[in-house]
Amino acid sequence: MGFKITLNFIVIYFWSLTPTIILAQNSNQFIYQNFQGAKLHIDGAATLHSNGLLQLTNYTKQLTAHVFHPTPLNFSSSSSYSFSTTFVFAMYPEIQTISGHGIVFILSPSMEFPSGVPGKFFGIFNSAADFKPSDNIFAVELDTIQDFEFNDIDSNHVGINVNSLISNVSASASYYSDVDKQNKSLNLTSAKPMQIWIDYNDKTMVFNVTLAPLGILKPSRPLLSHHVNLSGIVRKTMYVGFTSSTGSVASSHYLLGWSFAHGGNVMPTLDLSNLPKLPRYGNGRKLSVGSMILLIVISVIVVTIGLVYYMIRRKKFEEVVEDWEQEYLLQRFSYKDLYNATKGFKDKELLGVGGFGKVYRGVLKSPKLEVAVKKVSHGSGQGMKEFVAEVACMGRLRHRNLVQLLGYCRRKCELLLVYDYMPNGSLDKYLYEEDKPNLSWNARFKVIRGVASALVYLHEEWEQVVVHRDVKASNVMLDADMNARLGDFGLARLYDHGTNPQTTHVVGTVGYLAPELTRKGKATISTDVFSFGVFILEVACGKSPITALQGSSREMYLIDWVYECWKKGMILEACDPKLGGAYVVEEIELVLKLGMLCCNPKPEGRPNMRQVMQFLNGDNPLPEMTPFDAKAAQANLGSFPISSAGNSACASYSNDSILQVGR
Ligand SMILES: *[C@@H]1O[C@H](CO)[C@@H](O)[C@H](O)[C@H]1NC(C)=O
Numbered sequence: 236m237g238f239k240i241t242l243n244f245i246v247i248y249f250w251s252l253t254p255t256i257i258l259a260q261n262s263n264q265f266i267y268q269n270f271q272g273a274k275l276h277i278d279g280a281a282t283l284h285s286n287g288l289l290q291l292t293n294y295t296k297q298l299t300a301h302v303f304h305p306t307p308l309n310f311s312s313s314s315s316y317s318f319s320t321t322f323v324f325a326m327y328p329e330i331q332t333i334s335g336h337g338i339v340f341i342l343s344p345s346m347e348f349p350s351g352v353p354g355k356f357f358g359i360f361n362s363a364a365d366f367k368p369s370d371n372i373f374a375v376e377l378d379t380i381q382d383f384e385f386n387d388i389d390s391n392h393v394g395i396n397v398n399s400l401i402s403n404v405s406a407s408a409s410y411y412s413d414v415d416k417q418n419k420s421l422n423l424t425s426a427k428p429m430q431i432w433i434d435y436n437d438k439t440m441v442f443n444v445t446l447a448p449l450g451i452l453k454p455s456r457p458l459l460s461h462h463v464n465l466s467g468i469v470r471k472t473m474y475v476g477f478t479s480s481t482g483s484v485a486s487s488h489y490l491l492g493w494s495f496a497h498g499g500n501v502m503p504t505l506d507l508s509n510l511p512k513l514p515r516y517g518n519g520r521k522l523s524v525g526s527m528i529l530l531i532v533i534s535v536i537v538v539t540i541g542l543v544y545y546m547i548r549r550k551k552f553e554e555v556v557e558d559w560e561q562e563y564l565l566q567r568f569s570y571k572d573l574y575n576a577t578k579g580f581k582d583k584e585l586l587g588v589g590g591f592g593k594v595y596r597g598v599l600k601s602p603k604l605e606v607a608v609k610k611v612s613h614g615s616g617q618g619m620k621e622f623v624a625e626v627a628c629m630g631r632l633r634h635r636n637l638v639q640l641l642g643y644c645r646r647k648c649e650l651l652l653v654y655d656y657m658p659n660g661s662l663d664k665y666l667y668e669e670d671k672p673n674l675s676w677n678a679r680f681k682v683i684r685g686v687a688s689a690l691v692y693l694h695e696e697w698e699q700v701v702v703h704r705d706v707k708a709s710n711v712m713l714d715a716d717m718n719a720r721l722g723d724f725g726l727a728r729l730y731d732h733g734t735n736p737q738t739t740h741v742v743g744t745v746g747y748l749a750p751e752l753t754r755k756g757k758a759t760i761s762t763d764v765f766s767f768g769v770f771i772l773e774v775a776c777g778k779s780p781i782t783a784l785q786g787s788s789r790e791m792y793l794i795d796w797v798y799e800c801w802k803k804g805m806i807l808e809a810c811d812p813k814l815g816g817a818y819v820v821e822e823i824e825l826v827l828k829l830g831m832l833c834c835n836p837k838p839e840g841r842p843n844m845r846q847v848m849q850f851l852n853g854d855n856p857l858p859e860m861t862p863f864d865a866k867a868a869q870a871n872l873g874s875f876p877i878s879s880a881g882n883s884a885c886a887s888y889s890n891d892s893i894l895q896v897g898r
């Protein structure tokens with residue numbers, strides 16, 4: 236079975252090769268699909284490339300090339316003079332606009348032209364006078380030089396010549412397009428392959444020469460049609476082939492394939508898809524000085540533009556990385572990634588503008604992750620090392636009620652902090668904005684306990700004491716499950732490392748600042764407790780720490796207002812009316828009183844966060860308290876800036892956890 240298949244294969248193989256071999260040996264019918272291994276009569280400059288491409292001339296001046304099918308045509312034994320031939324050629328001019336001299340298809344009694352000179356004589360003879368009828372030459376010329384001596388019509392023509400270099404008939408290279416129904420001109424020296432058909436019918440004695448770009452079916456109308464009595468020109472044996480030459484200008488001429496049939500034989504079909512490949516045009520071509528200068532100018536412009544673009548891009552994505560940063564474990568993001576993640580810090584991606592800079596939403600590519608990118612502007616200089624050290628510390632803080640810092644990026648005057656993205660935004664929006672759904676008491680109580688838990692962690696549970704410095708509703712984020720996540724922790728502290736260590740910045744938000752903080756400018760965990768107190772009053776009352784009174788330039792302080800209600804014995808009146816009375820009385824009362832307790836003007840009178848947590852969890856009962864007049868406290872404390880509008884909060888609390896009610 237296997238043997239049979241092999242045999243079949245061999246038979247098919249030989250069968251498919253056979254026509255080429257036999258035809259190539261027959262002078263009446265042959266085909267050179269390419270010229271690989273062809274036994275042609277070749278002389279002069281003609282060279283055979285290994286891929287089967289036949290090169291007639293190259294860019295060297297004054298070359299001649301002759302190529303003939305080795306066996307002659309026999310015109311005596313044949314009753315017919317008819318023949319058909321087609322070949323594919325290409326001409327590569329050395330200089331695009333001029334090229335010389337061309338390719339000639341020739342029927343000749345001899346393959347030798349001992350006196351042939353190159354150039355306009357095509358290597359056949361050496362003077363116009365030499366041509367005589369006894370030479371028995373028939374030729375079709377593809378002429379790319381206009382020679383007035385030979386009445387050439389132009390430098391791009393096809394002509395039929397009988398014993399002369401003066402064409403009997405000629406026409407500018409063109410073809411009839413059967414698709415567009417019109418003549419289209421062709422440039423013989425375009426370096427593009429073209430196909431030509433030459434057909435002689437001895438009944439009509441008409442020569443038809445048809446030209447077309449390679450790949451176009453033979454046009455229905457020939458380029459040239461000429462009546463010639465071939466029997467009066469040719470001898471009994473004639474060789475068929477090509478001659479080609481270069482003169483004072485040179486071009487490379489190529490033949491790709493050739494098919495021929497004589498005496499009524501059918502012309503074998505050239506398979507255009509299997510022709511040898513032409514070299515790339517332009518190889519080794521010398522450039523004129525003009526085009527060289529142009530090329531240099533263009534290159535300089537391109538390089539300059541590239542360089543400028545590169546520099547702008549470099550500047551755009553420039554970062555500052557220093558050795559000491561390696562020691563921090565916090566992930567460093569590339570500015571380019573953050574830039575792309577936030578679509579170039581587009582305003583559309585802006586989530587909010589905080590005290591420390593703008594926050595943008597971003598989507599990182601890998602890992603695909605939604606993040607919030609905070610751009611913190613910062614004077615460069617001294618503080619940067621501490622600044623980054625702080626940030627690195629913050630990256631190590633992990634608590635379910637903290638917004639997780641994922642990493643950072645540093646530029647010259649800018650620090651970019653990358654956080655977990657909080658899909659539900661900040662708490663203040665839910666308290667004050669009309670379009671947000673109202674938060675139920677349960678949700679609010681959960682938020683309060685979450686923030687307290689985060690502060691316990693920052694103040695007591697982590698390896699270092701971290702003072703938040705800016706506890707407020709707009710710094711409390713809500714995650715997808717509406718859990719509170721305290722953000723911006725530790726950031727306020729970073730500002731202390733700013734440009735001028737001499738000035739003490741009071742950082743925080745008006746309305747949340749403990750009195751001793753505005754006096755001494757020193758933030759402590761106790762000032763955080765004060766802010767937390769204001770914050771929980773805010774959540775329970777749905778009011779800002781400071782509200783402008785209607786119809787007056789005066790402001791009302793939330794602490795004062797809760798105190799007033801409490802003093803009247805109606806503390807629940809302070810509750811957010813939006814709750815509609817839907818709350819647990821014990822819980823809301825606890826929150827209001829705890830808020831007041833935390834807002835004690837004297838720091839030693841405030842509980843610490845662990846105690847706050849115990850009160851909130853009901854582990855310890857809130858001590859009995861009665862409202863107390865802040866005026867007295869003010870007298871003791873001196874100025875009390877946040878409470879200039881009136882009375883202030885009022886309960887005292889001692890460090891030994893024994894609450895003293897009143898004073
Ligand atoms: C061109 O052909 C001639 C004749 O074969 C040869 O001497 C010359 O080196 C060739 N020139 C190039 C540039 O190939």
Ligand SMILES: *[C@@H]1O[C@H](CO)[C@@H](O)[C@H](O)[C@H]1NC(C)=O
Binds near residue numbers: 464465466467
């Ligand atoms: C063609 O030329 C041959 C040889 O010169 C001559 O015998 C023949 O009569 C010519 N044919 C015509 C139709 O003129």
